Amino acid sequence: MRQRPTRLRLADALGVTRAVAPGHEAVALPGGRRWLLLGIGPDPAALAAQLPPDADVRYLECPAFFQAAGEAWRAAIPPGWRRIDACDAGDADNILLHAQSLQLFPQFWAPVRATLLLPALPCADAAGTVYLPEMPGSMLAPAIARALAEEGFAVRVVSRSGLLESLERERPALFLSVNCAGLDRAGEVQALLDRAGVPVATWLADNPFHVLSGVKTPAWRDLHLFVTDDWFVDPLARHGARHVHHLPLAADPAFFAAVPNRPELAGRLLFVGRSAFPGKEAFFAGLSPDPDLWRQATAMLARGERPDYGWWARAQGVALLWPGLGARRVGRGAEESGLAWRELVIREAARTGKLAVCGDAAWAALAGAGFDFLPPVPYGSALASLYASARFVVGAVSPLLPHGLTQRHFDVWAAGGCLLSDATPGLAFFPEELTRPVTYSRAQDIPDLARERERDRDGLVAAWRAHIAAHHTYRHRIRRIMECVGERRG
Numbered sequence: 001m002r003q004r005p006t007r008l009r010l011a012d013a014l015g016v017t018r019a020v021a022p023g024h025e026a027v028a029l030p031g032g033r034r035w036l037l038l039g040i041g042p043d044p045a046a047l048a049a050q051l052p053p054d055a056d057v058r059y060l061e062c063p064a065f066f067q068a069a070g071e072a073w074r075a076a077i078p079p080g081w082r083r084i085d086a087c088d089a090g091d092a093d094n095i096l097l098h099a100q101s102l103q104l105f106p107q108f109w110a111p112v113r114a115t116l117l118l119p120a121l122p123c124a125d126a127a128g129t130v131y132l133p134e135m136p137g138s139m140l141a142p143a144i145a146r147a148l149a150e151e152g153f154a155v156r157v158v159s160r161s162g163l164l165e166s167l168e169r170e171r172p173a174l175f176l177s178v179n180c181a182g183l184d185r186a187g188e189v190q191a192l193l194d195r196a197g198v199p200v201a202t203w204l205a206d207n208p209f210h211v212l213s214g215v216k217t218p219a220w221r222d223l224h225l226f227v228t229d230d231w232f233v234d235p236l237a238r239h240g241a242r243h244v245h246h247l248p249l250a251a252d253p254a255f256f257a258a259v260p261n262r263p264e265l266a267g268r269l270l271f272v273g274r275s276a277f278p279g280k281e282a283f284f285a286g287l288s289p290d291p292d293l294w295r296q297a298t299a300m301l302a303r304g305e306r307p308d309y310g311w312w313a314r315a316q317g318v319a320l321l322w323p324g325l326g327a328r329r330v331g332r333g334a335e336e337s338g339l340a341w342r343e344l345v346i347r348e349a350a351r352t353g354k355l356a357v358c359g360d361a362a363w364a365a366l367a368g369a370g371f372d373f374l375p376p377v378p379y380g381s382a383l384a385s386l387y388a389s390a391r392f393v394v395g396a397v398s399p400l401l402p403h404g405l406t407q408r409h410f411d412v413w414a415a416g417g418c419l420l421s422d423a424t425p426g427l428a429f430f431p432e433e434l435t436r437p438v439t440y441s442r443a444q445d446i447p448d449l450a451r452e453r454e455r456d457r458d459g460l461v462a463a464w465r466a467h468i469a470a471h472h473t474y475r476h477r478i479r480r481i482m483e484c485v486g487e488r489r490g
Contacts, residue, residue, distance in 0.1 A: 008042035010068040012104040014216065014323040020069075020104070022046065024096040027116055032093025036060070037081075038112060039098030044076040057081040058092070062101065062108040087112045089119070102186050106217035110191035117164055118195050126170035129154045131163075131198070133175070133182020139379045139407070140178045140205060143252040147474035148176075151482075158182075163189065167196045174485055177202045179211050180220075187217035194222075199485045201226060203247060207309065207400045208232045209327035210283075216323075224485050229426065231310060231402040239322050245484050248429055250474045251410035256465075258384035258415035264372075268354040269420075269450060270390035271346055272383070272408070274376075275339060275362035287325070289333040290316070297337050301344060304423070304442035308399035309334040331400060338398040341443075345396045345422070346371065348443040352450060355394075358386060387417035391457070392450050397424040405429060410472055413464040418457050420449055434464055 008020040020042040027038070033052070037059035041047055051057065059081055066074070089095055095116070102109045130153045135141040145155045153173070158166050160182065175182070175193050180202050183189050193200050201224035204211055208227055212220055221240040226247035227233060236244045260266075277283075289297070293315050297307035312333040313321070321327040347369045349355045355371040357363045364373040377383050387393055393412045397404045405426040412419040420438050421427060427435040437460060440449050453460070 008069060008073060010065070010104075013064070013107060013218065018104065021100050023099045025099050027095035027097050028089070028092070029094050034058075034091060034093040036087075036089060036092035036095045037098075038087065038095065039065070039101035039109070040077065041098040041100075042073075044073065044078065048078050048081075058084050060084050060087055060112065062105040064105055064108070065101070087115050089116060102188070103216070106186040106188075107219050110187045110217065110219065111195065113188060114191040114195040118167060118192060120168075122167055122169060122171040122196055124170040126154075126172045128152065129156055129170065129172040131156050131158050131166070131172045131175045133157070133177050134159050135178055135181045138178055138181065140203070140249075143250075143254075143474045144176070144178070144203075144478070146252075147478045150475055151478050153478075160184075160189065164192065167192065167198070171196055172198055174198065174482070175200045176481065179204060179206055180215070183215075185214055185216045187215075187219040190219055190223065199224060201481060201485055203481075204228065204232075205249065207327075207331060208236060209321040210331055210400070212322050213325075213327045224481075226481060226484075229401040229404045231425075235321065243484070245480075247477055247480055248405050248426070248472075249407050249410055250472050250477045251414040251468050253414075253473055253475075254381070255384045255387075255411050255414035256469065258381070258388040258417075260388040260416070261385050262389035265356060265386065265389040265391075267391050268356055269349050269352055269392045269394055269446075270356050270358065270386060271342075271349060271371075271394045271396075272358045272386065273342060273396070274360050275342070276335075276360075280335065284328055284332045284335065287329055287332040289336055293333060294336070297333065298340055301337065301341050301443075304440075304445075306399060306402070306424075307333070307337045308402040310402045311399075312337075334399040338396075338400060341399065341422075342396050343369075344443040345394060345446065349394045349446045352447045354391075356390070384411065384415040387412045387415035390417060392453065393417050393419050394446060395419050395421045397422055397426070401426075410468055413461065413468045416461060416465065418453065418461050418464075420446060420453070431467070434460070434467060 009017055011017050022041050022043060033054055033056045035051060035055045035057045037057060040059055040061055130148050132145060132155060134157060148155045175198050177183060190200055203226045205228050221242055224243045225236060225241055226245050228248050230246040233244050233246055300307045309330060313330045316330060318326045318330050343366060346357060346366060350369040350371045356374055357371045358374040359376055395406060395408045397406055403426040404424055408419055420440060423439050423441040427439060440446055
């Protein structure tokens with residue numbers, strides 16, 4: 001007598017052992033004898049008991065699930081059921097999909113689900129159209145949309161619920177997101193777009209491994225990944241990414257129209273930035289920097305050295321940044337280093353007696369630093385006016401991006417401001433004759449650097465502004481994206 005499995009546990013696609021729950025959703029139930037089972041679930045005998053006695057059954061199962069489920073599970077599959085190697089719904093009257101399978105092995109099941117949702121491929125080739133997902137609150141999305149339109153593309157913002165209907169009508173040139181917005185943890189959206197023959201790209205403006213830490217499918221390795229920090233190109237490739245491109249941020253042309261309308265900032269230094277990103281504590285829940293490493297990191301900051309993401313990874317011996325919590329373990333140390341660095345920069349810039357800080361309320365409580373506090377302003381013309389009004393803007397790059405450039409490296413100059421930047425290796429992206437006069441390594445060097453730049457500030461601003469306009473607007477970045485993914489036009 002065959003032994004029927006009562007509780008099934010197995011390792012999912014990421015190696016996490018999980019209990020397999022019963023439960024199928026009906027994809028189609030029009031009647032008839034022909035049944036297609038997409039994933040059997042934990043108990044083949046129990047599933048068989050739910051089907052009509054005369055059911056003619058074919059089933060598709062993920063090979064990894066089939067092997068990991070064990071001999072007793074395989075022996076419980078009724079001998080009359082026929083296993084198939086690919087989803088063929090055309091000969092089925094009734095289709096059942098095991099609901100949990102998509103979470104267990106998403107790279108196998110997401111394309112299957114996409115085939116069910118989009119059985120016929122779009123016939124209209126909308127090669128002059130780019131889809132953008134809904135990205136509420138994104139600073140980059142409006143600038144990207146304008147740049148696409150200026151490059152001659154029609155831009156269509158699509159919701160998750162409206163994507164399928166759009167793909168049933170047409171095949172756009174590209175689906176472009178920022179920080180994986182519009183995509184999902186299991187890769188269903190990616191699989192649907194792949195089914196329709198649409199390239200998928202995401203511009204990772206933040207730390208890529210932080211963005212990917214919530215993704216549960218290896219299918220992200222097939223995306224076109226554009227990283228603002230070239231340090232991540234090699235690590236992402238080592239983690240299996242097939243298409244990684246360096247694409248720094250850029251200037252929104254609207255910043256070139258900035259008006260210096262904040263007279264209280266005339267002749268003053270300005271620092272703009274948050275003390276923490278939204279949801280920081282939840283993102284790093286249960287993680288804290290090693291005390292010995294933290295002491296080393298703070299000593300490095302005082303010397304003008306950078307305990308960045310790469311340093312924390314090496315110091316902690318973390319080589320695996322996806323999947324798992326490795327990326328966040330490394331990131332916690334880098335994030336706290338960034339906070340300490342910004343505090344140090346503010347304190348030293350405040351020694352000039354001319355500093356204003358625009359950001360969240362946490363800065364107002366910073367002890368031992370004398371400055372005027374300004375509440376945050378929305379990204380756009382109000383921020384551009386701050387940059388244009390101040391004598392100098394003091395920048396500090398987060399150690400989460402070892403070679404990072406921030407939006408300020410482009411926007412301040414476009415607005416007619418003058419940026420004093422810390423010595424991020426990312427500055428090598430610009431001509432040395434432009435970066436050398438405005439770069440500091442140690443925070444205590446900021447007051448002297450500001451005094452030295454008084455005599456040639458205006459000439460530097462003009463040179464920087466011309467360079468940004470000629471080479472570093474979002475239109476330039478859109479052209480690069482299209483070159484990398486292979487632009488299609490009708």
